[in-house]
Amino acid sequence: DQQVKQNSPSLSVQEGRISILNCDYTNSMFDYFLWYKKYPAEGPTFLISISSIKDKNEDGRFTVFLNKSAKHLSLHIVPSQPGDSAVYFCAGLDAGNNRKLIWGLGTSLAVNP
């Protein structure tokens, strides 16, 4: 049972436009969410996070929105750059399971020049 779902396996966006990556979750015990970016042949690197008590967190070109009632979060990248092309993983921290990180399967973003 996938507790964190990234329903779009891939996304293609034009340079300069907005990229929106979506993530849905089912576990109401998640109290913190994280987004990671992964380039080929490298380990995932942390990008941005949000606490479940907030609805928005912004860091430069990256903004994460959380809709707790819908159990939905999204990562916005504005403006998108070719260097943003990577796989993006969404993860939730499970406060009810020893703070275990639960991951989505990732969305591959391609930003075209």
Added chain:
Amino acid sequence: GAGVSQSPSNKVTEKGKDVELRCDPISGHTALYWYRQSLGQGLEFLIYFQGNSAPDKSGLPSDRFSAERTGGSVSTLTIQRTQQEDSAVYLCASSLGHSNTEAFFGQGTRLTVV
């Protein structure tokens, strides 16, 4: 070192042999995860160590897989009688565990079973 270190970075082994993959987490990190990523797939959870708690082994795909974490620091993932389907990148991550901080990943070990 400053980050999570994994060794070896690449491992080619013959089918049926045993392999050991090592992870040195960031000093002071109580939480340690093992994942694997097969070609074109997402992160597959394998095992989770958190402090002195019993490890969460729910992601281990078979009894050929085992992991230890000695002294709450270094971890070893062992795969016995390797099969070709075990070929993947094995990633280790560590975090402070007790607070809302991110997990830091190593560069991974690329395992190829021939």
